[in-house]
Amino acid sequence: MDRDDTTLRVLSTSDLAGLDITLADVVDTVEQAYRTLAAGTSDNPRKLTVKPDDGHSVSYAMLGRDGVRNVVAIKTSYKHGLHENRDKQHYYTTLTIYDDVTGLPVAMMDCSRIGSLRTPAVSALLARECAPDATTALVIGTGTQGRLALPFLLTTLPKLDRLLLCGTHPDGIAAVRTELARHFPDRDVELVTNLASAARDADVIVATAGAHTAAAVEADWLKPGATAILVGHGLAPSTLHRADRVIATSEAQMRVTGTDMADSKGNLPAVDLELPVVVSGVSKARTSAKQRIFAYNSGLVVTDIALGHRFAQLATDRKLGTEVALWR
Numbered sequence: 001m002d003r004d005d006t007t008l009r010v011l012s013t014s015d016l017a018g019l020d021i022t023l024a025d026v027v028d029t030v031e032q033a034y035r036t037l038a039a040g041t042s043d044n045p046r047k048l049t050v051k052p053d054d055g056h057s058v059s060y061a062m063l064g065r066d067g068v069r070n071v072v073a074i075k076t077s078y079k080h081g082l083h084e085n086r087d088k089q090h091y092y093t094t095l096t097i098y099d100d101v102t103g104l105p106v107a108m109m110d111c112s113r114i115g116s117l118r119t120p121a122v123s124a125l126l127a128r129e130c131a132p133d134a135t136t137a138l139v140i141g142t143g144t145q146g147r148l149a150l151p152f153l154l155t156t157l158p159k160l161d162r163l164l165l166c167g168t169h170p171d172g173i174a175a176v177r178t179e180l181a182r183h184f185p186d187r188d189v190e191l192v193t194n195l196a197s198a199a200r201d202a203d204v205i206v207a208t209a210g211a212h213t214a215a216a217v218e219a220d221w222l223k224p225g226a227t228a229i230l231v232g233h234g235l236a237p238s239t240l241h242r243a244d245r246v247i248a249t250s251e252a253q254m255r256v257t258g259t260d261m262a263d264s265k266g267n268l269p270a271v272d273l274e275l276p277v278v279v280s281g282v283s284k285a286r287t288s289a290k291q292r293i294f295a296y297n298s299g300l301v302v303t304d305i306a307l308g309h310r311f312a313q314l315a316t317d318r319k320l321g322t323e324v325a326l327w328r
Contacts, residue, residue, distance in 0.1 A: 004104070006328040008096075011109035011312065011321045019314045021117075023155045023183060026307065030121045031279055033066065033306035038280035041067030044302045046252050055082055062301035065100065066309065073097040073305040075111055086143065086210055095308045107312040107321065114307050116144050119299055120206075122249060122275070123229050124152035126295040127204045129278045129285040130227040130247060132157070134203035138164040138192070140217070140234035141209030142172025149206045149231075150176065151183040157204070163189040164198050166215055166234075196221050203227065207234030219243075224290040230261070231297045237261045241269055243294035247285050249275045253298040271296075 036042045043065040050059040060077040074096055081089040093115060097106040123145075127134065134157050139149045142165070150163050163180070167173045173191060180189055192198040199205060199221040208231045209215055219238035222228060228239045240246065240261050248254045251271035262268050275295075278285045286293060315321050 006325050007323045008105045008326045009107040009312070009316070009321045010324050011107050011315050013110045013112065015315060015320045016110060016113045016311055018320065019311060019318070021310070021314065023121075023152055025310070026117045026121045027124060027152070027155055029306050029310050030118055030303045031125060032068065033300075033303045034125070034276040034279045036066065036068045036306075037300070037302050038276035038282065039067075042302050043067075044250070044300050047256065047301070049256060056080065057082060062304070064301040064305050066302055066305045069306060069309050070100045071097050071106060071305060071309050072100050073301070073308065075301050075304050077111070082211070085212070095304055097305065097309055097312060106309065107315070109308060109311065111304060111308065114304055114311065115299070116148065118303050118307050119145050119231060119297065120148040120152040122297050122299060122303065123149060123206050123231055124156040125279060126229050126247065126249075126275060126285075126297060127153055127206070127227060128156040129275070130229075130293045130295055131204045131225075131286075133159055134227070135159050136162040136164065136202050137204045137206070138166065138198050138202035139176070140166045140195070140205065140207045140215050141213065141232060142167035142169055142176050143208060143210055143232070145208035145231050146172065146206075147175045147179045149208055150180050150187075150189060153204065153206070154184055154187065162201075163187060164192050164202060165189045166192050166195050166198060199226075205229065205235070206231060208232045209234040219292070222292050224292065227293045227295060229295040229297055230258075233260075235261075235294075237263065239292075240294045240296075242292070243269075244288070244291035245273075245286065245293045246271050246296070247273050247275060247278065247293060248296040249298050249300055253300070254296045257298050258296055276300075 093111040216236040219242040
């Protein structure tokens with residue numbers, strides 16, 4: 001079907017699952033989005049959040065523009081059942097992209113795979129900038145983000161020789177091992193039971209656990225020069241408040257979504273640098289080898305847009321998706 005201003009290509013979960021993309025391609029796409037944002041040619045307004053008083057659900061809406069790809073997109077995210085176990089929660093996220101040159105819609109897609117790739121890629125970029133010589137990495141959590149954390153870290157940290165995992169769910173642990181073997185068949189991961197001991201050994205810690213986790217790395221457990229990256233849960237607030245440096249993908253978003261890390265007065269410390277500035281080369285994340293760095297990975301919609309557009313290109317090349325006459 002010829003594209004016009006009444007049709008929209010809809011890409012389902014299964015459409016996107018069939019697309020091959022390398023971890024290096026994902027990292028490069030995400031990094032380009034940050035560089036473009038730092039150059040001032042992209043727009044990434046603060047996300048809108050809606051959450052009922054009882055906290056049973058949360059909804060986000062994020063609008064952005066990629067100035068290199070010349071596309072505009074909006075991402076929506078809705079999670080229901082936050083007080084339930086993960087298997088009882090409902091989660092839906094979509095990305096709708098428009099071509100800002102032709103004025104035509106590009107695609108509407110399930111955004112779950114994009115998020116599952118984008119987030120660990122961002123953690124890997126944070127790790128590369130904050131701990132380029134890291135040899136030991138610890139991942140906390142075995143959910144969606146935990147399963148790809150190690151393969152992405154190995155992509156950006158070539159000196160890693162020891163991989164540690166803290167998790168309690170057998171299926172999740174097995175999934176982490178499966179993903180690692182798929183991307184790096186010659187590597188294995190050590191399952192740790194003493195979190196404090198493992199944290200003291202780690203150069204990089206990536207905390208991806210769910211809200212119900214009992215894991216909470218304290219600042220005293222971090223060795224000099226360690227980098228602690230928060231994606232979900234697994235770090236105690238002390239790792240933020242006692243950090244020598246604080247790096248965030250976005251300080252504004254950290255202040256919206258990172259309130260569980262606030263002190264007893266509800267305050268969060270100032271952010272020293274944002275990741276787009278760091279990857280652009282303007283400033284260095286680390287100014288001393290002994291600094292303990294806290295990094296907050298909240299994700300920016302411009303990275304979803306760039307990666308979503310990359311997937312849309314791959315899907316179009318393979319003629320995947322369904323053309324829907326949405327506006328006819």
